[in-house]
Amino acid sequence: MRKRRLRAKHAFTAWAVVVYGFLFLPILVMAVFAFNKPSPAALAGFHGSSVCAIPPAQIGNITVWNGFTSCWFSAGLHDPTYIPAIVTSLQIAAVAAVISTVLGLCAALALARMKPRLRAPFDALVYLTLVVPEIVIAVASLIFFVQARNYIHGFPGLGKVTILIGQVVFNASVSMLIIRARFVGMGDVLEEASFDLGSGPVGTFRQVTLPRLMPAIVSAALLSFTFSFDDYVLPAFTNGTTNTWPIVLYSAVRFGLTPAVNALATIMLAVTLTAVIVTAVMLRRSRTRTGSGDAALAVQVLP
Amino acid sequence: MSGLSPVSDGAYDVELRAVTKRFGHLKAVDAVSLKVRKGEFLSLLGPSGCGKTTSLRLVAGFEQPDEGEILIGGTDAVGTPPYRRDVNTVFQQYALFPHMSVLDNVSYGLKQRKVGKSERYARAREALELVRMTGREAQKPTTLSGGQQQRIALARALVMRPRVLLLDEPLGALDLKLRKEMQIELKRIQEQVGITFIYVTHDQGEALSMSDRVAVMANGVIEQIDEPRVIYDRPLTPFVADFIGDMNFLTGEVVEAADGGFAIDAGAGIVVRGRGQAAKGTRMRVGIRPERMVAVAGPPAGTANSAGAEVVTKMYLGDQIQIVAELPGIGSIVVREQRASADPALDSIHPGDRIALSWDESSPLLLGETAPASTAGQQEEQS
Numbered sequence: 001m002r003k004r005r006l007r008a009k010h011a012f013t014a015w016a017v018v019v020y021g022f023l024f025l026p027i028l029v030m031a032v033f034a035f036n037k038p039s040p041a042a043l044a045g046f047h048g049s050s051v052c053a054i055p056p057a058q059i060g061n062i063t064v065w066n067g068f069t070s071c072w073f074s075a076g077l078h079d080p081t082y083i084p085a086i087v088t089s090l091q092i093a094a095v096a097a098v099i100s101t102v103l104g105l106c107a108a109l110a111l112a113r114m115k116p117r118l119r120a121p122f123d124a125l126v127y128l129t130l131v132v133p134e135i136v137i138a139v140a141s142l143i144f145f146v147q148a149r150n151y152i153h154g155f156p157g158l159g160k161v162t163i164l165i166g167q168v169v170f171n172a173s174v175s176m177l178i179i180r181a182r183f184v185g186m187g188d189v190l191e192e193a194s195f196d197l198g199s200g201p202v203g204t205f206r207q208v209t210l211p212r213l214m215p216a217i218v219s220a221a222l223l224s225f226t227f228s229f230d231d232y233v234l235p236a237f238t239n240g241t242t243n244t245w246p247i248v249l250y251s252a253v254r255f256g257l258t259p260a261v262n263a264l265a266t267i268m269l270a271v272t273l274t275a276v277i278v279t280a281v282m283l284r285r286s287r288t289r290t291g292s293g294d295a296a297l298a299v300q301v302l303p
Numbered sequence: 304m305s306g307l308s309p310v311s312d313g314a315y316d317v318e319l320r321a322v323t324k325r326f327g328h329l330k331a332v333d334a335v336s337l338k339v340r341k342g343e344f345l346s347l348l349g350p351s352g353c354g355k356t357t358s359l360r361l362v363a364g365f366e367q368p369d370e371g372e373i374l375i376g377g378t379d380a381v382g383t384p385p386y387r388r389d390v391n392t393v394f395q396q397y398a399l400f401p402h403m404s405v406l407d408n409v410s411y412g413l414k415q416r417k418v419g420k421s422e423r424y425a426r427a428r429e430a431l432e433l434v435r436m437t438g439r440e441a442q443k444p445t446t447l448s449g450g451q452q453q454r455i456a457l458a459r460a461l462v463m464r465p466r467v468l469l470l471d472e473p474l475g476a477l478d479l480k481l482r483k484e485m486q487i488e489l490k491r492i493q494e495q496v497g498i499t500f501i502y503v504t505h506d507q508g509e510a511l512s513m514s515d516r517v518a519v520m521a522n523g524v525i526e527q528i529d530e531p532r533v534i535y536d537r538p539l540t541p542f543v544a545d546f547i548g549d550m551n552f553l554t555g556e557v558v559e560a561a562d563g564g565f566a567i568d569a570g571a572g573i574v575v576r577g578r579g580q581a582a583k584g585t586r587m588r589v590g591i592r593p594e595r596m597v598a599v600a601g602p603p604a605g606t607a608n609s610a611g612a613e614v615v616t617k618m619y620l621g622d623q624i625q626i627v628a629e630l631p632g633i634g635s636i637v638v639r640e641q642r643a644s645a646d647p648a649l650d651s652i653h654p655g656d657r658i659a660l661s662w663d664e665s666s667p668l669l670l671g672e673t674a675p676a677s678t679a680g681q682q683e684e685q686s
Contacts, residue, residue, distance in 0.1 A: 189394060189396060189398045190398055190400060192365055192385070192392075192394075192398070193392070193394060193398035193399075193400070194400075194411070195364075195365075195384065195385040195386045196363060196365075196385050196386070196390075196391055196392045196460075197386075197391065197411050197412035197415060197459070197460075197463065198386045198387075198412050198415040198416060198463070199386055199411075199412075199415045200384075200386050203415060207411075208400060211402045212401075212402060
């Protein structure tokens with residue numbers, strides 16, 4: 001009996017290893033291939049100062065290992081299009097995360113305490129933004145933005161702002177659902193207790209409601225940031241002349257990707273992982289037990 | 304508003320005047336009037352849905368009455384939000400703030416009153432001492448047991464020194480042993496601090512053992528309010544008689560009424576004689592407590608206040624013996640006797656055997672007139 005249970009335990013451990021391997025090996029491969037040399041055949045006709053200066057069209061097959069080099073990091077960081085695109089994407093994602101979370105929080109607080117009949121149309125709108133294919137929203141947004149610029153004085157042209165507006169529509173809905181789920185689950189007994197102890201509506205919101213919602217708010221902000229950062233479809237329609245990181249990557253595919261892309265992705269991964277670890281350590285130190293599940297969820301969704 | 308405030312004579316901390324609260328079509332609280340004396344331990348006792356918790360929430364300010372007045376400390380409190388009322392609540396599910404330490408939880412109310420940090424921590428520590436929870440100040444409430452959390456919740460409310468402390472089934476989530484301990488503890492604390500307690504419970508044992516007065520509620524109205532002893536010994540309505548302790552009901556026409564005594568023909572040859580005012584010719588209901596009956600093996604004496612019955616079940620409850628017996632043509636009846644004083648022959652009776660029941664004249668309680676037609680329905684509702 002005991003032996004059987006032991007064997008089952010080993011089997012589960014093995015299964016877990018396989019699943020995690022499946023999930024994380026590609027990322028590891030990506031990081032390893034950031035250090036890959038161009039193939040010897042391609043290098044035969046190339047005489048530059050650095051092997052990484054080779055034009056993408058000539059690079060040949062980079063999915064086989066040809067040897068170690070670290071020059072792709074330098075090449076990626078000095079590429080004239082990559083870094084500005086990443087900066088643009090980070091800017092849009094950061095602003096989208098803040099605006100979406102604030103809007104989501106407001107909507108969650110308002111809708112959770114609303115009568116079901118009044119709430120229904122708002123709920124329908126929220127779910128509509130989630131179920132309508134993004135390509136439809138993208139086309140609709142493009143038409144809307146172009147028309148809006150024709151008729152509304154001062155409406156921004158296609159660019160960062162229009163990308164942002166389009167993404168906020170989707171992200172605010174997601175944020176609202178995340179925050180509302182926690183808000184409804186919290187119940188109102190703690191708020192009643194706070195009222196009972198002499199704290200008014202503002203004080204109660206600041207001292208009880210907001211801290212209790214924090215894990216959900218952080219989750220919503222992280223998710224919004226991620227969705228916005230790696231979104232391709234909507235920016236592809238509404239970007240005008242602005243290039244985001246996903247747009248640059250997709251167009252690079254046409255001319256041939258170099259390991260410089262891997263190098264930049266590896267840098268971003270390293271930054272993200274460091275941030276997650278620092279956050280986790282800080283959370284543990286402040287012993288915020290409640291809602292750590294939400295934070296963990298958000299962490300998993302990060303690229 | 305203050306100019307129009309109804310005045311009270313000051314002897315009462317809380318006064319409800321014909322307060323009604325509706326939820327949709329349901330009257331949760333139906334024209335309830337209640338005066339709670341200063342320093343009193345008053346229990347609101349009743350089954351779930353009787354309006355006791357709603358009454359408490361009306362006093363706390365979480366609900367506003369549709370009709371009537373609520374006076375706290377002699378001034379009208381209707382319309383005053385909970386955070387401006389001089390009352391504090393101990394919630395059934397503790398409602399401690401999980402993101403704050405025990406000390407921050409207890410000093411939360413003082414912080415809202417802008418009491419300085421050192422003073423509010425000192426007072427919070429005092430309150431924790433009062434509920435015997437020192438040494439846990441830095442812990443989060445979720446790391447404590449249910450009983451400990453309830454003590455923290457109590458300290459958090461007591462530190463405010465409210466005029467009235469409202470307790471909403473505070474021991475409901477605790478196990479029996481802990482509940483008994485906390486009952487004694489609550490009573491001790493109440494006597495020590497001298498604050499008026501309004502205590503909501505569905506546990507009659509709790510209400511009867513701790514309270515100065517008990518208000519028994521049913522269907523949004525107070526059926527009876529009195530000292531625990533009177534509630535048990537002299538229930539005024541069939542509901543109270545049935546809800547508090549166990550009760551055997553007999554119904555019949557008053558055949559004799561004189562000198563503060565009565566006789567009722569309960570049918571099947573049973574005549575109930577008791578004390579109290581009853582008009583001859585009316586149909587009255589009487590109740591007899593199971594422990595006020597005596598059972599002996601054998602046939603009945605055939606006199607008043609005795610009856611023959613057939614044993615249905617016999618049960619030993621440790622120091623007591625309980626017999627459920629069938630009165631032919633009337634229904635089942637419960638008898639409970641101390642085994643030390645019970646008829647030894649009861650040990651050898653079995654279901655189907657005949658026994659004789661008797662009671663003395665002080666046992667039957669008059670529980671009001673019954674219209675013959677409505678008896679059946681009412682009986683059903685209570686069971």
